[in-house]
Amino acid sequence: MNSLDLVDQKILTILQKNNRITNQKLSELVSISPPSCLRKVKQLHELNYIEQDVAILNPLKFGLNLFAFILVTLKDHGDSSTSEFEDSLQDLLEVMQCSYISGPADYLIQVLIQDMKEYDLFVRQHISSNSLVLRYESIFEMKRIKSSTRLPLKKVFAE
Structure with missing residues (x-):
């Protein structure tokens, strides 16, 4: 990890909560000038x-109601088999x-789909029909307790 100063740490903590904050407001929160703040953010990107600036969409608004976790075991654990399987999912x-x-x-695959019918089709097309797969087991989300994209920076920076 490159050394980050306290201002960098504050910027990252703020941006992972809200990356749409204006540079002016961000610079005020970290107590540096707007041009310096812009340079620091650019450097953190470089x-x-x-890694990226994205919008996190609500899957329910798009009818994506089923979150499945698929545990997959391969027949063979050689490099070519694992690479081929991984490539098939990309x-x-x-x-x-x-x-x-x-x-x-061997693998934990998280899949987001509309319903059980779509899940069944997905598994038949991409998992059970894959000649590299020995077995698979599915686990379905009943209720989301916590979902976050934020890294535990407070703990990392404290060390």
Whole structure:
């Protein structure tokens, strides 16, 4: 981690709560001039502390009501099999996140879809029909308790 000064830390903390804040307001909150603040934000982008500026959409407004977690175990764990499986997921819009994990399965895939009918179609087209897959298990979200895109910066910066 490159060393971040206290102002950088404050800027990042504020921006991950609201990246639409004006430069003027941000500069006031971190007690530096607007031009200095703009330079710092630009530098944080260039150093990849800020990866992207995005709008977080409400999936329910688009009829995306079902969040499924799919645990996938592959038949073979060689590099070519894992790469091929990972590549097969890259362009699937329903896949929100995929992680290679430890434990009883190899992958945890998070899928956001409209309903069980769409889920069934997704699994048949992309998981159960995939010759690399040994088995899979699905877990469905009943109720979202917490969802956040914010990093625990307060804890990181305290160390």
